[in-house]
Amino acid sequence: MAEHPAYPVGLRLTGRRVVVLGGGQVAQRRLPALIAAGADVLLVSPGATPSVEAMADAGEITWERRGYADGDLADAWYALIATSDPEANTRASAEAERHRVWCVRSDDADRATAWTPATGHSEGVTVAVLTTDAKGRDPRHTAAIRDAVVEGLRDGTLVAPHHRTRTPGVALVGGGPGDPDLITVRGRRLLAEADVVIADRLGPRDLLAELPPHVEVIDAAKIPYGRFMAQEAINNALIEHARQGKSVVRLKGGDPYVFGRGMEELQALAEAGIPCTVVPGISSSISVPGAAGIPVTHRGVAHEFTVVSGHVAPDDERSLVDWPSLAKLTGTLVVLMGVDKIGRIAETLVAHGKSPDTPVALVQEGTTAAQRRVDATLATVAGTVVAQEVRPPAVIVIGEVVAVGRPGAV
Template sequence: MPAAPHPAYPVGLRLTGRKTVVIGGGQVAQRRLPALIAAGADLTLVSPSATPSVEAMADAGEITWVRRRYERGDLEGAWYVLIATGDRAANDEASAEAEEHRVWCVRSDDAEAATAWTPATGRTEGVTVAVLSTEAADRDPRRTAAIRDALVEALRDGTVGVERPHTPGVALVGGGPGDPDLITVRGRRLLAEADVVIADRLGPRDLLDELPPHVEVIDAAKIPYGRQMGQEAINQALIDHAKQGKAVVRLKGGDPFVFGRGMEEAQALAAEGIPVTVVPGISSSISVPGAAGIPVTHRGVAHEFTVVSGHVAPDDERSLVDWGAMAKLTGTLVVLMGVDKIGKIAAALVAHGKPGDTPVALVQEGTTAAQRRVDATLATVGETVAAEGVKPPAVIVIGDVVREGPERNRR
């Protein structure tokens, strides 16, 4: 029986400052060059043409572009070469030169003729995951990419049982608008490493069910406090757990610094000398309208958008919003935490000159299975909210963009 083919020997190449040649400036080069740049390679591209993205790398000085076809001698002094042209004869000639110079050579057109293969790679937490098929005949890029993705995701969300460094302190994590898939990769990783999670009501609740049994989950809404002591009590809970040497995650809806009082918490922790990590989140101010088919900006319709808090009415002395200025804006106005005040908000905008027929959309429970959209105008929104039973959380969008949407172009 013939001997079984030998598998490829995996190795990590350290290319920093070492000459690396890429032949061909098409889509393959466009995909591979960023990783080679990140590796610190001294990159030379040999190609008469290049994609706009590859050309931008040359313009930025990240690569040296020799604007011609491959010529013998181009691989002199190279440590590594990627051959990615559509010319089989040129590829064979360059591959032969690489063999003569003992240069590891990857070929996009013929894996069997190459002396090296590019694995499907992913990076997380200072680790590179690289997946290779055992032999050229079995190379299936989709399969190796799927394995890579599964491993990286498992490392990131903590489902792979890897011992992780225990880092005491507090992470203020923006959980996004509600859909658990919309939390950032870093936010999900920190959740997997947490000893204690203090969660807001509007955070992505489904993620809490994935936490290991030993993680203490505290509902911030249930921390005992009076009307004016809520934030102080939450701050103290963060401080107390962190001082016990625990890794604490403060899980918030949206972004910690968009009406999330995240800076108040960061300042309280800093005053106690407690390390704070801030992980931005996807703000509901743009993601929820987007999920409902509403662009907050649109060419020819809105060149700006403004996000305001509606948690106090325009006639409340605590309000910091200049509603007169808001009424004069020609772009989009997004109101958060304003469902129960929207009648007064609409009246104030109209009183300051905003047309009563300005469209309004309210998106309740955005990005979740319970999402629904209710449309009105400034003149009717107060009555509509009461009639339709719109409840918080809901994002309110005011402006002509409400009339836009994917279906508009199909009319």
């Protein structure tokens, strides 16, 4: 038997008798999977660990508090032998052979008729890994392979798209602040399974290079009809591709709902009857300051932080921000999309009581290889932006936490 590899198979044990001999650590590890498989589990053991005893008390297994006796395996479909008595294990293994019951032995795998693979689960898939060389079994190596495969499926680095069961629709995926490693595990997996990706300029562009050749990548910034109509055109593109039966990912920078117009896209899809999944992302409002060494809150310095959009100036009639009230806050103010308006923003805050000496940090291209930090104050920030040629995308942090996070600060 040792000269041939094991034949892998999945056992359907629902309602079928499985006998477990021994209530120790091995049983404690194996019983949950047997219970989840719907097996009718009989545990035969004089004692058991507290966890195993709890399974019996909950009615998940039947426990007979005694040692093994000949005949225990007569009606079994599968057996797990894991007692501390080698003689009992040998007798039970022989009985399993007589009754043609597949049998796992924890003490002597060579004398077993079945081996338990290293298993893991990801999105309805069970990964089971067995060592094919009977003489060179290495449980740690097998488990490491299992872990690598499962992790790859979960984070999308191992591309295994669904085909038969995949449901067409749209996923609004927050790609994070820019570093491709900062997208969520779920976001990366959905991206790996996409047929079409409609990407923002601020999304993690490096991830697009990893997509298979058949994936259609659409640059949302280049969708026609002009700037004013761009959002409507994006909505239409999402709907059209989804109606063609494709799996569509709308890859957005940061989080879809933090100045990302994600709700507008969700509403348009809902009106069109298109199923949509929203995958939150790490917002640049907290991650970019953190990457630059700035905590948006800090004990004894800031007990609050406020995130505002700076895409329109304080004196613009379209602005919905109460700048005078913000000037009175003692916490941290984070401004997104405000590089070209920071001069007027600073003037407004100072005019309503904010100290001109309030520290300001501008973090450009945060979390990417091109990240840089420029420091100023409310009094100097307008000139600093021009002199240092700060360009979007940049996150602006205003408040005393900037000094806490300044290089060399204690």
